[in-house]
Amino acid sequence: MSLWPFRRHSDAKKQDGSSSATRELRIATSGSNSMRASIESLRVDGAGSYAQSGRVRAALFAPSTSTTIQFHAEHNKKPGSSARASCVHALQMFTPQETAAILDDAKRIGSSIGWSDRGVSLPTQDVLVQNLSRESQDSVHKAIRERLLPFARRHYPHLNAAFDKQPYPRPGNLFIVRYSCASQRPGGRGLKLHKDETALTFNLCLSTEEDFTGGGTYFPAANSDVDGVLMRPLPGYCLIHDGNIKHAGNEVRSGERFILVGFYNADGRDRAGEDQYFGKKAREEARLKNVAPQPVQTIYFTTAVASLRPGVGVPASGAKASRPEGS
DSSP states (O other), X not given: OOOOOEEOHHHHHHHHSSGGGOOEEEEEETTTEXXXXXXXXXXXXXXXXXXXXEEEEEEEEOOOSOEEEEEEOOTXXXXXXXXXXXXXXXXXXXXXXXXXXXXXXXXXXXXXXXXXXXXXXXXEEEEEGGGSOHHHHHHHHHHIIIIIHHHHHHHOGGGHHHHHHOSSOOGGGEEEEEEETTOOSTTSSOEEEEOOOXXXXXXXXXXOGXXXXXXXXXXXXXXXXXXXXXXXXXXXXEEEEOTTSOEEEOOEEXXXXXXXXEEEOTTOOSOOOOHHHHSHHHHHHHHHHOOOOOOOEEEEEXXXXXXXXXXXXXXXXXXXXXXXXXX
């Protein structure tokens, strides 16, 4: 692998007086490559230091291909064998056309029946998928069956028994959230740092990049130069992670951002699947087909260090917006 022009946190302090001068990180990826990620300043409720409550700096990622980011979620542990490694996966579930159709339907239904305010500690304005048109419901369930579940079974095998009993999230745990810069309600523009306390969480971006600024999902991650990572996937791509990993919804600064959210519980109660898709015979047929999984790029955020190269970076992604460095 090529020698990278790295500088450590201590070197940055000597030269710049503060780590806030760091504008870009260099991060190792699978395939003996590296990529650069720009740094964005955010305000996240429940995060930041005592002196600067809510103010954090995050490495920005905009996945446009199947991607896994590995990081250390616990700041009180130094990276190493004793630190608990966490993963967030990005996976394409919908085509642009499918994404646009579901978004249009959600807006239509939301305007007709209203956006509900559910939750107490973490209120969101949302519409349940079960209230969408039959075509949109079928599209969501098909994507879960054919794209999300095969991926989740490979990466979270301890949940396979639960997936057999509960292949779809329960109706109340599958919904579309609206974040709006004009909202004055708690949770209307973003969500504070929290845990979902679920076995598995996924959230999928429905809005195009032109529809909003800000937004994305923030994950605290132990690093000497930034406070965490900000995932802002392209439309049709979802983020998948353990629901006990802390994260926050970065506030939307302009426009509106819509996301599809789903929660799975480890007990797998209230099965809602159809036998033709999830019965024993169907599962065996799917196993025999043994479709090769899509290649996944892994980003090792635990290797992230400040780059000496001048200039502001670009959002790192699996393909579109990354700037890889060869070996």
